[in-house]
Amino acid sequence: MTRVPVLPTTVVGSYPVPEWMERLKTDYFRGRMSRAQLLDVHEMAIKAALHDQRQAGIDIVSDGELRRDNDIDYFLARIPGVEIKDTAKDFYFDYYEASLSEPLPEAEGTPLQLADDYAFTAAHTAAPVKFSFTGPFSLAHRVTEDVYRSRGDLVLAIARVLNREARALAARGAELLQIDEPFLAGYPEAVDLAVEAINIVTAEVxxxxxxxxxxxxxxxxxxxxxxxxxxxPAVLEARVDQLVLEFARKGYQDLPVLRKSGWDRDIGLGVIDVKSGEIETPDLVADRIRRALDLVPASRLIINPDCGLRNLPGSVARAKLSAMSEGAALVRGELSLPTETDLSADAESDAKENSHAVHR
Incomplete structure (x- = not known):
């Protein structure tokens, strides 16, 4: 397993799309640019995003999700059986209207080809790579259908597709995979279904x-x-190693809830507000980390922005990431702990880690 510093820094997934790239991607959807040209644009942008992240001191990088037009379409458009009648868009970020007229085929194979996307990214960086994809609960909520007995059946069918993709990703060398469920907070009554689907995605990977x-x-x-x-308590049954949550915008009052509820695995701590253009200082980031250390041992904290960086200008995103890295380094220097850890946490040793010895 890849070694990373204690309090490793990472991103949630997406990276800013520059205006020129927005125009080119929209040109593609309006039929004014070839797919081959679009692929070249994506690859160039991914390599630039990797460079930016490493320059900012990020320990675990991502591809910036720059091949994806939004958090949904890249996946639905590739799932066999999903029908998209109009593939043109006025703006690349718009959602497709996706539908089903019959149940998804239970075919083998990996139609989303996510392993190829990961392999390209891994070939262009020496840093550990986090690879993220949208989860089955959120994907299902952008599909119109009346062929399943319940929406839950569709969620589970999509989960089986994603499990095959996850197996292929692991076979290509991926070590850290992230499921994004951006719609789940809007349907809190469905968390049991979402966890059931997540466990299908992660099974035997x-x-x-x-x-x-x-x-x-x-x-x-x-x-x-x-x-x-x-x-x-539903998420306690999820077969995942980390919860990656937003705190910088919302405040840190939810951290005691996680502890009281029995979450004893890693926490991806949001310390950067991605919905604000104001650039945090390293001292502010460090203070947010120290507050979390009052409740969570350092060995179980990963430092990240609240969410993806897509909606920020590139210069702002780079400055925020640099401040995040510098703030993490400030706290790292105050800890009486080993300087490195594995990407995966050891739950038994974590339970003994509460004496993190931050020198204030």
Whole structure:
């Protein structure tokens, strides 16, 4: 397993799409650009995003999700059986109208080809890579259908598709996979179904698994409000190693809820507000981490923004990531702990780690 510093820094997934790239992607959907040209644009942008992350001091990088037009379409458009009648878009970020006229075929194979996407990214960085994909609960909520007995049956069918993709990702060398469920906070009554689907996705895939749950981030606006207590106790049954949550925008009052509810695995701690253009200082980031250390041992904290960076200008995103890395380094220097850890946590040793010895 890849070694990373204690309090490793990472991103949630997406990276800013520059205006010129927005125009080119929209040109593609309006039929003014070839697919081969679009692929070249994606690859160039991914390599630039990897460079930016490493320059900012990020320990675990992502591809910036720059091949994806939004959090949904890249996946639904590739799932056999999903019908998209109009593939043109006025703006690349718009959602397709997706539908089903019959149940998804239970075919083998990996139609989403996510392992190829991971392999390209891994070939262009020496850093550990987090690879994220949208979860089955959120994907199902963008599909119109009346062929399943319940929406839950569709969620589970999509989960089986994603499990095959996850197996292929692991076979290509992926070590850290993240399931994003941006719609879940809007349907708190369905958390049991979402956890059942997550466990289908992660079944027999021996990697470190993260689950990201936020309150929405479309056009840098939250879609819902609330607290993370809705996840419990159901999420305790999820076969994942990390919960990646937003705290910088919402505040840290939910951290005691996680502890009280019995979450004893890793926490991806949101310390950067991605819905604000104001750039945090390293000292502010460090203070947010120290507050979390009052409740969570350092060995179980991963430091990340609240959510994806897609809606921020590139210069702002780079400055925020640099501040996040510098703030994590400040706290790391105050800890009486080993300087490195595995990407996967050891739950038994974590339970003994409460004497993290932060020198204030």
């Amino acid at each position: 021996p990697v470190t698994w993260a689950l990201h749950v936020c309150y929405g981030n479309r056009y840098a606006r939250p879609l819902w409000q609330g607290h993370y207590d809705f996840l419990f």
